[in-house]
Amino acid sequence: MSKVQKLPTIRRLPTYLHKLNEMRKSGIEIVATPELARYMHLEAIVVRKDLASTGVTGQPGVGYKVAELIDAIRAFLSWDNTSEAVLVGAGSLGSAILGYEGFEEYGLRIIAAFDTDPAKIGRTIHDREVFPVSRLAELTRRMRIHMGIICVPAEYAQKVADELVEGGVWGIWNFANVSLKVPDNVVVQREVIAGGLAVLSVKLTALRRELNSESE
């Protein structure tokens, strides 16, 4: 299993990237840590460490070149070459993902969708054609797609993952509420939407408790 370090940093990088792209559009060429920190609501030291982990280097007393930062982050995330993906499960979440136009900025292009619903097959959703799931492995292989996005209900997710692996994908982005089993040469990233809600709940409870005890 390959070791990847500094997960929290990696998660923050897309946000920097988004801000930096906006800055470049506005013609800003140099940016210093404190400004990014204010934008991110983080400590400056965190930002500096995050940026350093991409290998980029700034100018002491000045800051970083925006263009260099963008390149460094994109290179670090391998987002400098757009990779193509298929999406399986064109329900409400799948459709929402198909409709999100920001992924191009993040080096991802969703080429096609798959579903079992005859009402959806053959139609297009957000300009992507919907194919039957029965052709998933075949078409994925033929199109040489190496990433799959799973948006099907939990009980079908493992089967879809198996098909994707058979179709030759290297990575799976899993939005289904289940942990998947795949070969060692395939990477799965699971998004647990309820995980964020759990964190929010705990923080909320902790803060409420604190505020209540203060007022006593």
Next chain:
Amino acid sequence: MSKVQKLPTIRRLPTYLHKLNEMRKSGIEIVATPELARYMHLEAIVVRKDLASTGVTGQPGVGYKVAELIDAIRAFLSWDNTSEAVLVGAGSLGSAILGYEGFEEYGLRIIAAFDTDPAKIGRTIHDREVFPVSRLAELTRRMRIHMGIICVPAEYAQKVADELVEGGVWGIWNFANVSLKVPDNVVVQREVIAGGLAVLSVKLTALRRELNSESE
């Protein structure tokens, strides 16, 4: 600022909860760590630590009582009392969230939606009425809602957050691609969808590099 520990553990708790609820439905009363570990594709030690952090205690040589575990996790996450929320921004993501029926299991009930689009206002989406955003603060306060879910484009998110705070919310679940500024007595949990993609990209690149170097 309140300190919350073991974020990764908290993120995993909903997944245990889901599995445990299934088990209880099947009539299973006792569960041991190794089984949960297999299901989660985690090490057993991780599971044991996760469960311990909720304060529950098992029986050495036997395992944990499923019902006790469920109660402990729900209590730890304050999901034993359903809390009500409003959702702002009934676009594709907002609609997808409104359509997800699993939140009740997680102690969350979305009461109403808000949007600026006249075509949506007054209609219902997944059984929730859509109100104009202009009434957000007023209605939130009147309904005594303490949680807001933001699904609007990044540029409007701060304004919506301000309205929610004015309406008296304690917690904000933010799906917009921007970091929000709120008073100290309000908690924000931001979901950065691209963060997961970034992690996947880095892992993928690392694994590919490893596999390539092996084959040389």
Next chain:
DNA sequence: CGGCTATGGATATTTTTTTATCAATACTGC
């Protein structure tokens, strides 16, 4: 030119998280 301030980079420290070890408990089978 010289001092002042802002900034990045390197190093060190502290905290948090993960992982390992080991003793105690309870079930199983004989």
Next chain:
DNA sequence: GCAGTATTGATAAAAAAATATCCATAGCCG
């Protein structure tokens, strides 16, 4: 009832991440 095995819980160690400190560099202003 006893030995063997599975399991939890407590403690300890290792790894990772966050945070702090200090120094060197660059621009600014008089």
